[in-house]
Each structure stands twice: as structure tokens, then as C-alpha cells.
Amino acid sequence: MVTMISQNMSEFELHVRAIAGLPIGSIDLTKPGASAVILAPEAGDSPQTTGVDRALQIPETKLRLFGKLTCYKNRRMGVALATGETIEQARERATACAAEVKILV
Secondary structure, three states, rough: OHHHHHEEEOOOHHHHHHHHHOOOOOOOOOEEEEEEEEOOOOEEEEEEEEOHHOOOOOOOOEEEEOOOOEEEEOEEEEEEEEEOOOOHHHHHHHHHHHHOOOEOO
């Protein structure tokens, strides 16, 4: 998913182009990027998400929350994406962004 923030074409766009037989062209890194997973702490139904406002205060970040209706311990519920001047800075931002998001079950 980090391709959604770090290069000119995401993995999803590349899949569509490949399946449709469309030209792919140049794939360029726009900026170093990183992702950090957001996991459910335990099993439950109708999970709620908090901390999104704080998470998005971190520079150059985006969230992808999957909207799953049920969860189990350590289920992937979303991902934080970030860019930075370096990979290390992007990792720090993605990790900080993900840490702000809490899954309540």
C-alpha cells in the first residue's frame, strides 16, 4: 500500500493497467514512503476507531481504514502511510500516525 503515497502509480493502478492491457509507462518514486499497520487489540463486533484527528496532524500522512465489521486479535484494520525526506523519517511518521489510531471493540 505504500505505493499509494510514494510513487506516481499505485500497485492498484498498475494491476488495472496490466489486466486491461493498457500501457504502464514509467514508474517513478515521488518521495520516500513507509507504512505502519493498525491492528485490532482483541476480537469483537462493530469496532470503533478513535484518534484519527490526532493521527492526521502528523505531517505528510494518510490513513486507510478498512471499515471491517468484525475483528479478531491482531486483525489488520487499517494502515498509516507517510512520506518524508528520508525513509527513516517516513517510517517515524507512519509509526506515529498509526500509534494515534485506536480500535475499540
